[in-house]
Amino acid sequence: MEAAPPPAPRAPREARGRAAQRLANSRAKEPERPSPVRLWLRRRRKLLRPMGIGIASIAGIAVVAAGIYALDPTSRLRFIVENFAVFARDNAGFAVQEVEVVGRKNTPKELLYSALGVSRGDPILSFSPEAAKERLETISWVEKASIERHLPDRIVIHLTERAPFAIWQNNNRFAIIDREGREVVADRLDAFGPLPLVVGAGANTTAAGLIEQLHDAPDLLARTQALVRISERRWNLRLYNGADVLLPEGHEEAAIRRLAELQQRDALLDRPLAAIDLRLPDKLVLRPIPTAAPAEQTPQRRGSGRG
Structure with missing residues (x-):
């Protein structure tokens, strides 16, 4: 019976350790491919670093x-x-790049941007919304303004404009006024459509109520050319046919209703009248248009001829 071959010699422990180390080193040298999430984070880090x-x-x-x-x-x-x-x-990047205006209809652009006091590229942090609001509200068309500063580069303006309400004539000067009687513009009067004409000192601040009462009598309103303030106390209505309607002080609404009833019943406004006096509640005074007296004919003398 043959003897078994001797076992193969085993490598020393130190040699085995060195081989394992070489294998680990070779694996470590292989580049590790980053995940998509890691790549995204790297890119964002580069973009955010300057802003940070x-x-x-x-x-x-x-x-x-x-x-x-x-x-x-x-x-x-x-x-x-x-x-x-x-x-x-x-x-x-805190510089003005955009100015948005909401609610502008009649306010001139050049006046608006001049009052705003900021241009594209200006530092937005040095822009004062409060100071700009005060300047904007000095413009005659602007009733109210609010300004928002949206960082990093946007300014938003909200305007409430005064609405054209009537044309005011005083001392041969004409101006568009709002309901409270404030002047908003003194030129381009025909650009705002047909508006009531109010005449005289104080007419601008007291006409709103009378105009609204006339809207309840549309036939009378359509015949009215102007509302004339008399001595800053009462009103006359000047009609397109030249007649004057004298209204009582403080009782205009009742007089307008009375006149509308007279027109409906008697066609009073269609008569050739110079004035309709409604100042007394229990009396109606009508003044007709004066008729021109016929011209006197001068008798001509017959010339005597010789026969």
């Missing part, structure tokens, strides 16, 4: 500015604010 630097710088300047302001709150405040706004514009 800008925002961090702005935050740092804000801290320094606050310290300087605490030491000297009066003389250096404007300098700090202006320089901070310029830095924010140049380093973080």
Whole structure:
């Protein structure tokens, strides 16, 4: 019986360790392919890094500015604010790029942008919405303005304009007024459609109620050429046919109803009248148009001829 062959010699433990290390090193040298999520994060990190630097710088300047302001709150405040706004514009994109105006119909654009006081590319942080609002509300067309600053680059303006209500004539001067009697424009009067004409001192601030009462008597309103304020106390209606309707002081509404009834019943306004006096509630005075007296004919003498 043959003896079994001797076992193969085993490598020393140190040799086995070195082989394992070489295998691990060779595997480590193989590049690891990043996942899609990791690639996305790397790209966003590169994009956000400059903005992060800008925002961090702005935050740092804000801290320094606050310290300087605490030491000297009066003389250096404007300098700090202006320089901070310029830095924010140049380093973080805080510059005006868009101005949106909502509600503008009649306000001239050149007046609006002049009062706004900002241009494209200006630092948006140095723009004061409160100061711009005050300037906008000095424009005659603007009743109310609100301004929003949308960082980093947008300004939104909301306007409430005064509505044209009537044309006011005073001392041969004409102007468009709103319901409260404020002048909004003194030119292009025909650009706003047919508007009631009110005449005289104080007519601008007191005509609204009478105009609304005339809207309840559309036939009379259509015949009325002008509402004339008399001595700043009462009203006359000047009709297109030349007649004057004298209204009582403080009782215009009742007189208008009375006149509308007379027109419906008797066609009073179709008569050739110079004036209709309604100042007394229990009396109606009509003044006809004076007729011209016939011209006198001068008798002509017959010339005597010789026969």
